[in-house]
Amino acid sequence: MANETEEQDLKDHKEPDQSRRNFLKNTGYAVGGLVVGGVVGSLLRSPNKSTTNNNTGNTTENKAPAGEAVNFNQALMYFTQEQFLITEAATERLFPADDNGPGAKELGVAYFIDHQLAGEWGLNGREYMQGPFFKGETTQGYQGRLKRREIFDIGLQEMQNYSNKKFQKKFKDLTPEEQDTVLKAFETDEVKLTTISASGFFKTLFGSTMEGAYADPLYGGNGNMGGWKLKNFPGNQMSYTKIIEQDKFEKITPVSLREHLPHS
Amino acid sequence: MATKLPKTDVVVVGVGWGGGIIAAELTKAGMNVVGLERGKERKTEDYYMVHDELRYALRYEMFQDLSKETITFRGNEKIRSLPMRSYGSFLLGDGLGGAGVHWNGMTFRFLPYDFQIKTQTIERYGKKKIPDGMTIQDWGITYDELEPYFLKFEKMAGIGGEENPLGGKRSEKYPTPPMQVSPVMKLFSDACKGLKYHPYIMPSANLSEQYTNPDGVARAACQYCGFCERFGCEYGAKADPVVTVLPVAKNTGKFELRTHSNVRRILHKGGKATGVLYIDTTTGEEYEQPADIVVMTSYVFNNTRLLLLSNMGKPYDSKSGTGVIGRNYAYQVEAAAGVGFFEEKEFNLFSGAGAMAMTMDDFNGDNFDHKDLNFIHGGSISYSQGGNRPIQNNTVPPGTPGWGKDFKAASIKYANRNVSVWAEGSCMPYRHHFLDLDPAYKDEFGDPLIRITFDFEERDREMVKFLGAKCGQILKEMGADKVVAYTEQGPYEITHYQSTHNTGGVIMGDSPDTSAVNNYLQMWDFDNCFVVGASAFAHNGGYNPTGTVGALSYRAAEGIIKYHKKPGSLA
Ligand SMILES: Cc1cc2nc3c(=O)[nH]c(=O)nc-3n(C[C@H](O)[C@H](O)[C@H](O)COP(=O)(O)OP(=O)(O)OC[C@H]3O[C@@H](n4cnc5c(N)ncnc54)[C@H](O)[C@@H]3O)c2cc1C
Ligand code: SF4
Numbered sequence: 016m017a018n019e020t021e022e023q024d025l026k027d028h029k030e031p032d033q034s035r036r037n038f039l040k041n042t043g044y045a046v047g048g049l050v051v052g053g054v055v056g057s058l059l060r061s062p063n064k065s066t067t068n069n070n071t072g073n074t075t076e077n078k079a080p081a082g083e084a085v086n087f088n089q090a091l092m093y094f095t096q097e098q099f100l101i102t103e104a105a106t107e108r109l110f111p112a113d114d115n116g117p118g119a120k121e122l123g124v125a126y127f128i129d130h131q132l133a134g135e136w137g138l139n140g141r142e143y144m145q146g147p148f149f150k151g152e153t154t155q156g157y158q159g160r161l162k163r164r165e166i167f168d169i170g171l172q173e174m175q176n177y178s179n180k181k182f183q184k185k186f187k188d189l190t191p192e193e194q195d196t197v198l199k200a201f202e203t204d205e206v207k208l209t210t211i212s213a214s215g216f217f218k219t220l221f222g223s224t225m226e227g228a229y230a231d232p233l234y235g236g237n238g239n240m241g242g243w244k245l246k247n248f249p250g251n252q253m254s255y256t257k258i259i260e261q262d263k264f265e266k267i268t269p270v271s272l273r274e275h276l277p278h279s
Numbered sequence: 280m281a282t283k284l285p286k287t288d289v290v291v292v293g294v295g296w297g298g299g300i301i302a303a304e305l306t307k308a309g310m311n312v313v314g315l316e317r318g319k320e321r322k323t324e325d326y327y328m329v330h331d332e333l334r335y336a337l338r339y340e341m342f343q344d345l346s347k348e349t350i351t352f353r354g355n356e357k358i359r360s361l362p363m364r365s366y367g368s369f370l371l372g373d374g375l376g377g378a379g380v381h382w383n384g385m386t387f388r389f390l391p392y393d394f395q396i397k398t399q400t401i402e403r404y405g406k407k408k409i410p411d412g413m414t415i416q417d418w419g420i421t422y423d424e425l426e427p428y429f430l431k432f433e434k435m436a437g438i439g440g441e442e443n444p445l446g447g448k449r450s451e452k453y454p455t456p457p458m459q460v461s462p463v464m465k466l467f468s469d470a471c472k473g474l475k476y477h478p479y480i481m482p483s484a485n486l487s488e489q490y491t492n493p494d495g496v497a498r499a500a501c502q503y504c505g506f507c508e509r510f511g512c513e514y515g516a517k518a519d520p521v522v523t524v525l526p527v528a529k530n531t532g533k534f535e536l537r538t539h540s541n542v543r544r545i546l547h548k549g550g551k552a553t554g555v556l557y558i559d560t561t562t563g564e565e566y567e568q569p570a571d572i573v574v575m576t577s578y579v580f581n582n583t584r585l586l587l588l589s590n591m592g593k594p595y596d597s598k599s600g601t602g603v604i605g606r607n608y609a610y611q612v613e614a615a616a617g618v619g620f621f622e623e624k625e626f627n628l629f630s631g632a633g634a635m636a637m638t639m640d641d642f643n644g645d646n647f648d649h650k651d652l653n654f655i656h657g658g659s660i661s662y663s664q665g666g667n668r669p670i671q672n673n674t675v676p677p678g679t680p681g682w683g684k685d686f687k688a689a690s691i692k693y694a695n696r697n698v699s700v701w702a703e704g705s706c707m708p709y710r711h712h713f714l715d716l717d718p719a720y721k722d723e724f725g726d727p728l729i730r731i732t733f734d735f736e737e738r739d740r741e742m743v744k745f746l747g748a749k750c751g752q753i754l755k756e757m758g759a760d761k762v763v764a765y766t767e768q769g770p771y772e773i774t775h776y777q778s779t780h781n782t783g784g785v786i787m788g789d790s791p792d793t794s795a796v797n798n799y800l801q802m803w804d805f806d807n808c809f810v811v812g813a814s815a816f817a818h819n820g821g822y823n824p825t826g827t828v829g830a831l832s833y834r835a836a837e838g839i840i841k842y843h844k845k846p847g848s849l850a
Contacts (some may be wrong), residue, residue, distance in 0.1 A: 109682045115691050136338060142365045147719060150360040154354055156774040158361055193682065202681075221682055229356040229669035230333035246694040248629050248669045251330035254502035255630035262462050262627040264695065272328055 088235045089126050092133035099125055102155065103172045104187040106224045108194045117241045127236030137164040157234055161211060163219065169208070170201075170216035177206055197268030231272050243269040251275070281565035287313045287535075289845065290555055290570035292542045292585065295377020296825060297576030297811040297832045299528070300432075303494070303530030304836035306531040310564040310843060313426045313568055314534060315557055317541035318374030321521055326513035332668040336376035336509045343371035348722040350580055352773045354734040356597065356711065362720050362728065368772065369779040370509070372578060375538060376521040378779055379825070383508045383633030383665065384484030384517050386438045387822035388429045390644035390831070391422035391447045396818060399645060400655055408655060410738065414600075414607055414708045418817050419789035420798040422447040425830050433482075434830030436518035437498065440482030445640040458487045458501070463698055464637040469758035476641045481661060482826070483634035484518035494527045505666025507633030516577060517633065519569055527712040545573055545589040545726060545808065552591075552808040558724065572839060575810045582814040583714045584729040585783035592795050592804050595713050597732070603795040605714040607783040608733055609819040614703030614768040615658065615743040617750035619759025620676050621696045628667040628695045636663030639748050642749055643705075643821040653741040656783070658704035658821035659747060667694065676761050700753050705821040706782075707738060714784045734771045743768040780824050782816035789850070797850035799838025800831060806848050811835045
């Protein structure tokens with residue numbers, strides 16, 4: 016979906032004035048086909064549906080195309096929309112859609128990262144964050160005082176800055192090749208940052224992309240268990256005694272943890 | 280002021296494998312035992328949603344909360360020690376059952392050579408074979424003396440395996456049959472046999488069949504569910520203290536378990552331990568638990584730390600090489616390994632169990648000639664099929680980019696086509712590797728953290744070169760199309776997982792000058808205080824430690840019962 020005006024819309028839009036419903040109406044999403052602009056409009060698409068702009072008027076908010084349940088999980092707990100869009104574009108380059116199947120964007124990886132940052136992981140809740148802080152040897156591991164949330168805030172902003180400086184465009188508007196150039200510059204510390212390590216941020220971004228692609232879908236990524244299907248990973252199975260000695264590769268339909276609770 | 284509680288016969292500090300075994304044995308013998316565990320209670324029903332790789336394996340659900348307490352680390356004494364702020368190198372147990380809940384269950388007996396390493400090395404190669412600064416010493420006990428206790432642990436846990444053709448003598452077979460053999464295990468076994476090595480099915484604590492142990496505890500068979508290491512077992516099939524020894528202790532009516540109880544000091548007077556001081560972490564209240572006997576089973580780090588904090592035993596001093604508490608800290612050398620990629624074959628690698636593996640000892644201990652080698656000891660070499668979970672297993676052939684389209688394609692293609700063979704390398708102690716209290720960093724109560732001073736040595740680099748090449752050779756013989764052998768040992772890094780096989784600090788031996796405890800794990804200086812765990816290892820062998828920890832725990836239990844009847848030194 017081409018959407019050059021997203022950032023502009025974001026700036027012009029005065030959030031609190033409008034209810035979500037009005038906003039949807041005004042952007043034309045609900046009536047379909049007219050505008051399909053605006054950040055929120057673009058975020059509302061279902062992860063498994065590549066287009067949303069051919070709705071014909073009978074689609075209303077929160078009503079998904081036939082047979083597809085609305086995924087209420089696809090909203091933001093921590094990121095701003097801008098941060099979300101950078102993350103979505105970046106993770107899609109790290110793990111792109113291809114002939115094998117869905118990439119990070121379709122799997123919902125950016126939602127996953129957002130949700131993780133909102134909680135304990137984003138706050139380094141179970142990590143030792145007491146001072147004094149000193150720069151250590153690399154063998155001694157991370158010694159900064161910043162928490163993951165703050166590192167993402169800085170890292171994503173620096174990606175935006177670097178894109179603007181090098182290509183005079185926002186990260187999400189770069190061509191895939193240009194986006195890769197930016198990511199590589201972070202990966203190799205070619206970008207020199209004073210507050211955080213560019214390569215450290217890149218590593219966390221990549222690690223959480225893998226997590227978002229392959230964690231149980233209960234966390235908001237791995238949409239429709241699409242990540243598991245890529246690898247023929249059967250997810251949460253109770254027993255493999257029948258195949259453990261078997262020579263032939265066994266393709267098993269994956270099952271997620273949701274199956275462990277009764278759902279009416 | 281701490282509230283003083285009624286006295287008990289025995290107080291146990293930390294309720295994992297060590298604490299659980301001690302509690303069961305002593306209560307069966309009629310003693311009253313209070314178990315203090317700082318984590319929460321655990322039970323099999325907790326694992327209803329356990330097949331969650333993110334939560335358990337990557338967010339460390341079951342491990343010690345590092346925001347409250349961690350360790351500090353430096354590679355040598357010239358560097359400033361800094362805290363391990365997030366998990367990496369090892370994962371600390373927490374809660375009832377300790378690390379015994381989320382272990383794999385690979386259950387070995389250290390080799391006869393291990394217990395007499397110094398004597399046997401000198402006998403065969405002469406004194407010069409031991410380099411300057413390497414502080415290996417005999418353990419003050421022989422394999423034969425420890426054999427009955429190994430057997431006791433194996434029967435309690437229901438260990439199944441094949442007899443190790445190159446191991447110490449067994450008085451009886453394993454109590455259960457070995458686990459099933461997957462096609463890759465068979466490839467490994469055939470390859471080793473082709474190379475004239477001696478493979479055998481690894482002894483496992485994941486039950487191969489339903490089993491009732493000598494205490495009458497019945498457990499179900501392993502389902503090869505593939506969520507084992509770092510996870511609790513939803514079937515109770517993996518031997519862990521919660522499903523084996525703790526119910527036995529509880530049934531005697533003589534075991535009082537207190538969870539959320541963090542021990543801060545061992546109390547003592549006139550060369551005798553008098554009890555412990557602990558905090559109820561739910562209320563913040565302090566308690567004193569007096570006891571006739573104090574048993575420390577709080578893992579390597581807190582066994583050492585609590586002794587240092589309590590001024591018990593002579594702290595180790597690396598300058599003079601004297602003192603004992605903190606001495607001979609060692610680890611596991613894990614860098615030697617190989618990965619093989621198979622183009623034609625796809626294996627069911629998502630299935631498996633923590634200790635479902637094939638292993639061999641041809642290059643472990645002194646089972647091979649070291650005359651022309653620049654190292655002593657060695658390691659076991661294994662293939663294990665624990666279940667390749669998708670977040671943590673993205674092994675791609677060398678030359679593949681680290682991310683993007685090609686990475687994605689390769690990580691998918693090889694998800695069920697990559698096989699690792701690895702060595703569990705032994706680790707020798709050195710004069711300059713030790714544990715002491717950190718001068719700067721504190722835990723949640725303001726007590727100093729334990730500090731590790733450790734790095735890999737020339738000996739480790741030589742051994743890794745040697746063992747890594749063997750791993751590669753086996754993979755080639757297994758028919759892998761591409762083989763990468765890892766033969767380089769870098770510096771010790773706290774940042775990536777290697778193993779939770781930390782050893783030493785309160786080592787056993789036959790002299791109070793060079794050891795903290797005797798061969799009943801009784802302190803030389805405080806005869807009513809026993810310090811149990813891998814803290815007693817004088818070096819680390821070429822295996823996972825817990826089989827030997829279990830044997831030593833049974834040995835200590837016997838010693839405590841003896842002491843209870845007739846106090847005094849057992850040595
Ligand atoms: C992921 C993983 C896999 C492993 N796999 C294997 C394997 O396959 N084979 C093998 O042989 N070994 C394995 N191990 C190692 C094995 O788990 C340990 O050797 C074993 O559990 C040690 O038992 P322990 O009783 O000495 O200590 P722990 O099990 O660590 O128990 C110590 C207990 O003491 C408590 N404690 C600590 N300090 C205090 C305090 N101040 N006050 C009160 N309580 C305290 C802790 O909360 C903990 O519950 C593995 C470990 C891990 C983490
Ligand atoms: S692999 Fe076996 S022992 Fe391990 S958790 Fe699964 S069922 Fe339990």
